[in-house]
Amino acid sequence: MSADRSLFDPQLVRQLGRRVEALAARLERPATLMEVCGTHTHAIARAGLRRLLPPGVRLISGPGCPVCVTPVDYLDRAVALAELPDVTIATFGDLMRVPSSTTTLERESARGRDVRIVYSARDAVRIARELPGRRVVLLGVGFETTLPTVAAALEEAEREGVANFLVLPGAKLIEPPLRALIADPQVRVDGFLLPGHVSVVLGADFYAFLAHELGVPGAIVGFAPVDVMSGVVELCEQLLLDEPRVANLYARVVRPEGNPVARALMARFFEPVDTRWRGLGTIPLSGLALRPQWAQRDAGRIPVTPCEPHEPAGCRCGDVLRGAIEPPECPLYEGACTPDTPVGACMVSSEGTCAAWHRHERHLAGVD
Amino acid sequence: MCLAIPMRLSERGEFAGAAELDGVRREVSLMLVPEARTGDWVLVHAGYAIGIVDQEEAQRTLELLRELASEEPAP
Numbered sequence: 319m320s321a322d323r324s325l326f327d328p329q330l331v332r333q334l335g336r337r338v339e340a341l342a343a344r345l346e347r348p349a350t351l352m353e354v355c356g357t358h359t360h361a362i363a364r365a366g367l368r369r370l371l372p373p374g375v376r377l378i379s380g381p382g383c384p385v386c387v388t389p390v391d392y393l394d395r396a397v398a399l400a401e402l403p404d405v406t407i408a409t410f411g412d413l414m415r416v417p418s419s420t421t422t423l424e425r426e427s428a429r430g431r432d433v434r435i436v437y438s439a440r441d442a443v444r445i446a447r448e449l450p451g452r453r454v455v456l457l458g459v460g461f462e463t464t465l466p467t468v469a470a471a472l473e474e475a476e477r478e479g480v481a482n483f484l485v486l487p488g489a490k491l492i493e494p495p496l497r498a499l500i501a502d503p504q505v506r507v508d509g510f511l512l513p514g515h516v517s518v519v520l521g522a523d524f525y526a527f528l529a530h531e532l533g534v535p536g537a538i539v540g541f542a543p544v545d546v547m548s549g550v551v552e553l554c555e556q557l558l559l560d561e562p563r564v565a566n567l568y569a570r571v572v573r574p575e576g577n578p579v580a581r582a583l584m585a586r587f588f589e590p591v592d593t594r595w596r597g598l599g600t601i602p603l604s605g606l607a608l609r610p611q612w613a614q615r616d617a618g619r620i621p622v623t624p625c626e627p628h629e630p631a632g633c634r635c636g637d638v639l640r641g642a643i644e645p646p647e648c649p650l651y652e653g654a655c656t657p658d659t660p661v662g663a664c665m666v667s668s669e670g671t672c673a674a675w676h677r678h679e680r681h682l683a684g685v686d
Numbered sequence: 687m688c689l690a691i692p693m694r695l696s697e698r699g700e701f702a703g704a705a706e707l708d709g710v711r712r713e714v715s716l717m718l719v720p721e722a723r724t725g726d727w728v729l730v731h732a733g734y735a736i737g738i739v740d741q742e743e744a745q746r747t748l749e750l751l752r753e754l755a756s757e758e759p760a761p
Contacts, residue, residue, distance in 0.1 A: 324751045357688045384687050410687055410732070438733025440715055452697040463688040467734040470717040474701075518729060532761040544751065570743040571692075571729050577737055580718045669687060 325542030328525050333371035334547035341554035342374035350376045350506055352641055354492065355513035356383030356669030357541055363678035365543040369416050375554065378641040379496050382513055384460045385412040385667040386594045386639055392488050393418035394624035399455055399486065399617060400431040406432045408442035409457040415666045439471035442601065446475065446483035457618040459488035463515040464608060466580035469587045472615060486617040487607050489588065492516050494604035500532050504642050509535035509545065509553035514568045521576025522566040529562040536564040538572055581616060587612055594661065597636030635662035638671050645675040652676065690731035692739050692741060695724055
């Protein structure tokens with residue numbers, strides 16, 4: 319993959335930065351661009367790309383960190399399930415330290431609950447196979463990149479007759495929040511850097527609604543610094559020409575039609591359902607529930623009584639996730655809330671906007 | 687969480703295969719890309735190949751980058 323090194327070439331990145339500067343000078347008003355994906359947030363912060371942008375181009379982070387947008391009551395339910403004597407919780411590592419209303423999965427694990435970190439949904443099926451006497455519940459959070467892998471794990475469990483593999487659905491879809499953000503009067507987004515790996519599944523054609531229906535520029539980009547900066551150049555050009563379209567700058571892995579096999583597998587197990595997002599509230603048909611015929615694999619149907627949900631006091635994670643404020647505007651940021659003592663989900667997850675700012679963008683907040 | 691990395695598929699069975707990158711070998715599920723063939727570069731996310739890297743497009747990206755790099759720097 320000889321292209322890779324060039325994609326990180328600092329000189330090329332600076333060159334693209336100068337191009338953004340030249341374009342921005344010709345724009346009638348400052349442009350606010352949103353990177354939707356948490357992996358982009360992290361990549362942008364790590365490469366210090368905000369420093370290369372002129373004042374006329376602002377890059378804000380959106381709701382694309384799945385752990386961050388998962389509402390607290392989901393974690394309360396996971397904690398309640400972990401208390402059942404025959405339940406093993408299997409989770410992606412990111413969720414371990416996210417505060418529930420009263421605790422974290424990490425703390426529950428330290429108290430002796432059976433909580434296991436998995437790298438892949440397949441690992442959860444394997445654990446279920448090894449522990450036939452227990453119900454193994456995979457915490458199925460994620461966007462369209464991860465959801466097909468959860469569906470594939472369900473398929474594998476069906477094929478191999480692993481009856482004790484269950485999923486607690488916490489899926490989020492990308493289109494509904496994009497529409498909600500465009501309609502949000504508090505947030506003005508002039509263009510989207512679209513999530514590269516969600517797009518591998520959905521396909522470039524999926525986003526036609528952005529340009530045609532909503533008139534908003536979009537660019538699907540990869541995760542290297544050159545990828546991201548090329549996307550910013552593209553969005554500025556679209557704004558300048560007033561010709562919104564969806565540019566696929568990640569065509570090496572994103573096809574127009576996406577991955578139909580992955581989408582078919584998702585559709586076999588899941589159906590759209592109204593779901594709640596931290597920061598964005600309930601958005602119609604923005605999540606996925608297991609279809610009724612898979613009820614026996616739905617850990618959401620196991621009767622438990624989770625505690626009364628409450629978000630941590632003073633935490634403004636929700637506003638950060640909508641791009642309404644930047645982390646330093648939250649009163650807890652860098653005070654009560656740091657990666658060592660995180661209060662909100664956005665500081666816990668490595669892809670959370672607050673964590674990315676803490677690690678890489680402190681100069682912007684004048685904290686250095 | 688949507689992190690994915692390209693790896694080269696070095697062998698494949700019915701539902702899974704082995705993929706390699708820089709000498710690191712991992713078992714990956716091929717349930718989401720049943721058309722993947724040995725030698726393909728696949729994009730791996732959380733233990734599953736979710737797409738195949740288009741080598742022609744990768745080449746085009748590289749050429750585009752060369753073009754950008756050869757342009758006169760902005761004044």
